[in-house]
Amino acid sequence: MTKDKIVSVFKILRDNDPNPVTELTFKSHFQLLVAVILSAQATDKSVNAATSKLFKDAPTPEKIFKLGVRKLKTYIKTIGLYNAKAINVIATSEIIWKEYKNKIPRTREELMKLPGVGRKTANVVLNNAFGQHTIGVDTHVFRVSNRLGLAPGKTVEIVEQKLMKSIPDEFKKHAHHWLIILGRYTCIARKPKCSLCNVVKYCSYKSKNLND
Numbered sequence: 723m724t725k726d727k728i729v730s731v732f733k734i735l736r737d738n739d740p741n742p743v744t745e746l747t748f749k750s751h752f753q754l755l756v757a758v759i760l761s762a763q764a765t766d767k768s769v770n771a772a773t774s775k776l777f778k779d780a781p782t783p784e785k786i787f788k789l790g791v792r793k794l795k796t797y798i799k800t801i802g803l804y805n806a807k808a809i810n811v812i813a814t815s816e817i818i819w820k821e822y823k824n825k826i827p828r829t830r831e832e833l834m835k836l837p838g839v840g841r842k843t844a845n846v847v848l849n850n851a852f853g854q855h856t857i858g859v860d861t862h863v864f865r866v867s868n869r870l871g872l873a874p875g876k877t878v879e880i881v882e883q884k885l886m887k888s889i890p891d892e893f894k895k896h897a898h899h900w901l902i903i904l905g906r907y908t909c910i911a912r913k914p915k916c917s918l919c920n921v922v923k924y925c926s927y928k929s930k931n932l933n934d
Contacts, residue, residue, distance in 0.1 A: 723871045723924065725888070731872065731921045732893040735900040738920060742899035744850050746770060751826045751851040752818060753777050756786070756811055758846050759838045764802045772798045783819035787812055810838025828852055842878065846898070855894035857885050862905025863898065869909060871926035 723731075745766040746757040753773070760769045776797040780786045786794065794808045801807065814836045818826060826847065827833050833844035846858035857863065859878040863885075867873040873884035889897050908915050916922050 723888075723926070725890075727924050728872065728888055729890060731870065731924050732889065732897065732900065734921050735904070736893065736896070739900065739903065742896050742903060744846075744899065747773065749777065749781070751847075752783055752815075752824065753781065754851055755814070755818075755826050755833075755836075755839075755843075755847050758843050758850075759811055759814065760798060760801055760807055762803065762807070762838075762843070768801055772801055783815040783824055787815040787819055807838065813837040814839070826851065830856070841882075845882075849895070849898050853895055855886075855891065857882055857889075857894070857898045857901075859885070860902065861911075862909075863901045865911060866901045866905040866909050869914070869925060869927035870921070 744754075746754065746761060747770045748754040748757050756776075757769055757773055760772065776786075776794075779797075780789055789797075789812070791808045791812050794812060795804055798804045798808060798811075817836060818824060827836075828848070830841070830844045830848060833839050833847060834841060839847075842858040842860060844858075845856035848854040848856045849858065859867070859882045864878055864881055867881045867885060868875070873881050873888060875881040875884055885897065886894075893900075904919070904921070908919050914927070916925070916927075919925070
């Protein structure tokens with residue numbers, strides 16, 4: 723996709739939603755971190771349903787750590803991969819509480835040292851917590867980037883690199899959110915709603931089942 727087309731795509735996305743925000747609910751940077759860890763291979767809706775009770779009872783790193791793995795599982799058992807996530811959240815909570823004095827790290831490198839935090843999670847946290855120009859490539863961003871021809875690639879790493887290189891700085895703060903929203907509600911996996919897409923004229927994806 724040419725630079726001019728990329729600019730046009732993001733101008734449309736920005737006009738449609740000037741200030742997008744994550745659909746995860748949280749009241750602190752630490753809670754955001756926990757929510758994003760829990761959101762891997764799970765929907766934001768299911769995570770919010772679980773954390774609404776969890777964050778009410780244990781809103782801080784210390785309180786979540788003191789729940790222990792077994793107790794934490796009772797809060798998040800409706801979320802996919804909850805056993806492994808419970809172990810990671812407890813371990814990360816202890817580190818944030820004891821080593822970082824309840825403040826989450828502000829660099830990708832430090833965040834990725836925490837249990838349960840990969841590159842995508844770190845990027846999402848840095849973007850939402852600190853407004854950094856990072857892009858977390860999840861399944862939605864990956865799909866949309868490839869379908870549009872915005873940043874085609876066979877791996878999330880390649881897609882992220884291409885997005886960071888091709889998206890103008892003025893759009894980078896919210897690019898992650900715009901692409902997720904597009905993928906979650908319009909450019910869905912099985913039957914993309916191309917007739918409802920406001921950037922379809924720039925899309926290289928050729929569907930045999932366009933919506934009427």
